[in-house]
Amino acid sequence: MYAERASRLTGAVVWTSTPEGPGGKPVLPDGCMDLLWSEGRLLVAGPDTRPHVPEGRPRRWAGIRFFPGTAPALLGVPAHELRDVRVELADLWPAARVRWLRDRVEAAPDPATALEDIALEQAERTTAPDPLLHRLVKRLDEGRPVSATAAELGLGTRTLHRRSLAAFGYGPKTLARILRLQRALALARSGTPYAETAVRAGYADQPHLAREVRNLTGMPLGELLGGG
Structure with missing residues (x-):
């Protein structure tokens, strides 16, 4: 449990x-x-x-x-x-x-x-985490593009990538994909139809959602939800 x-x-x-x-x-x-x-x-x-x-x-x-x-x-x-x-x-x-x-x-x-x-x-x-990192997570979790987020935060794309590796373990594009996956799973688990989940989570369409779920979790969405 x-x-x-x-x-x-x-x-x-x-x-x-x-x-x-x-x-x-x-x-x-x-x-x-x-x-x-x-x-x-x-x-x-x-x-x-x-x-x-x-x-x-x-x-x-x-x-x-x-x-x-x-x-x-x-x-x-x-x-x-x-x-x-x-x-x-x-x-x-x-x-x-x-x-x-x-x-x-x-x-x-x-x-x-x-x-x-x-x-x-x-x-x-420990020194408090850089508040810029919190803003970065918030913007990406809202579905904002990485390039627009970098510009909004006043960072070049290389600087953003370097800081993301140290803070998150991977670049901002991967972070954005993972945050989008978690948004989609939360919607689908709440009973939202898959097609609507795809749109609301920020995917191009339901097939795009299906591909990303399989790529990041190793399972199709239905199996993943059935097992959880």
Whole structure:
């Protein structure tokens, strides 16, 4: 079973997942990075460009999902170095500190809240994310073209691409595609007909929606929704 709530850290989401069957559901690209706990391990989920299928037996998970572009400053690593991978937090932070944090999470009544507390403490030690990144996400999530967004933000396309790699793990065009995918999935899951979903999410037509869903998730839209 999956559950989530808004975090006390601006823009973030705190979530938990417990096994309901023999196989885990794929994690779809969403523009975000997560700090994760699972049965004695602390990990970081980098930004995905393809579905991530959990390996091994089903496990209990807790996590905090950061607003797009904000995790690299908190973790101290450019997002593109973690693209499409899950890594141990001890690969990024001193091992002694990670052991202490792991023990803290393990001893907490709610691991998800313990992760949230760690993220809030880290945010207090870290320079606040560039507000330009938040505006970039907002504009692209509204369906604005990348070139127009770059001009509006006063950035050249090369500068925007370089900053996007560090903040999101990929260029602004890929970010725009992933945000559009998430808009479409939200509409389709709410019962909006596929043709209307395509138009409202910003696709040229329903076949365009179908191609993009398959390209980014590895599944046709109907199968994806039926499985979720």
